[in-house]
Amino acid sequence: MKTTAKNIYEMKVKSTTENLAVIRAFVEEKASQSGIDKSVIEKIVLAVDEASTNIIKHAYNYDASTEFVVRVLISKEEFKVLLTDHGKSFDPNQITDPDMPTYLKQRRVGGLGLHLMRHLMDKVEYQKLAGDGNQLILTKKIA
Numbered sequence: 673m674k675t676t677a678k679n680i681y682e683m684k685v686k687s688t689t690e691n692l693a694v695i696r697a698f699v700e701e702k703a704s705q706s707g708i709d710k711s712v713i714e715k716i717v718l719a720v721d722e723a724s725t726n727i728i729k730h731a732y733n734y735d736a737s738t739e740f741v742v743r744v745l746i747s748k749e750e751f752k753v754l755l756t757d758h759g760k761s762f763d764p765n766q767i768t769d770p771d772m773p774t775y776l777k778q779r780r781v782g783g784l785g786l787h788l789m790r791h792l793m794d795k796v797e798y799q800k801l802a803g804d805g806n807q808l809i810l811t812k813k814i815a
Contacts, residue, residue, distance in 0.1 A: 679746040687728045687738040687757075695724050695742055702744045703751055708814050715792040716812050720753050722788050723808050731759025731806065749815045755808045761800060 681702050685691040699720045703713040724742070732738045740757035789796050795811035 681744045681746075682741060684739050684741050686736055687732040687734075687740055687759075688736045689725070689728055689734075692721055692724055692728075696721055698742060699744060699753060702746065706746050706751065706814070708751060712812060712814065716751060716753070716810070719789045719792040719796075719810050720755070722786075723753075723755050723810060726762070726786075727755060727757045727759065727808075730762055731757045733760070749813060751812045751814050753810045755810075756801070757806050758804045759806065761804075761806055762798075 681698075683695075683698055685695060696717050700713055700717050703716055708716075720742070724740075727740050728734060731740075738757075738759065740755060740759075743754040743756070745752040745754065786796075789810060793810045794813045795809070797809040797811070799807045799809070801807055
């Protein structure tokens with residue numbers, strides 16, 4: 673982990689599910705240091721966990737030799753988490769929220785990560801970066 677500027681924190685992690693706990697702790701620590709309410713922190717951490725899991729599973733297909741970057745940007749108004757990877761592209765804007773009664777009736781398992789991110793955070797943005805990069809930006813208003 674390194675501090676790149678005031679209120680900007682960054683860590684690079686190997687793309688393994690074992691690192692999900694490290695990512696959660698990093699985000700929780702930065703949010704706690706910012707004085708964000710615990711109930712809001714829990715929402716942010718869950719959304720970041722879902723996004724990180726999707727990168728590991730879908731962008732990198734569990735390839736532990738790959739890495740991605742978790743960057744936290746904190747202002748008086750917002751807490752942002754930027755997840756940057758160089759794996760398979762995925763545009764969340766192409767996916768609609770599931771019909772929850774049908775989902776529950778079918779007793780499906782999984783597939784709710786993006787739905788959770790959208791409902792836990794105030795804004796979920798996806799950007800295709802130059803070359804082979806992807807960036808997911810999760811924003812929570814804190815003021």
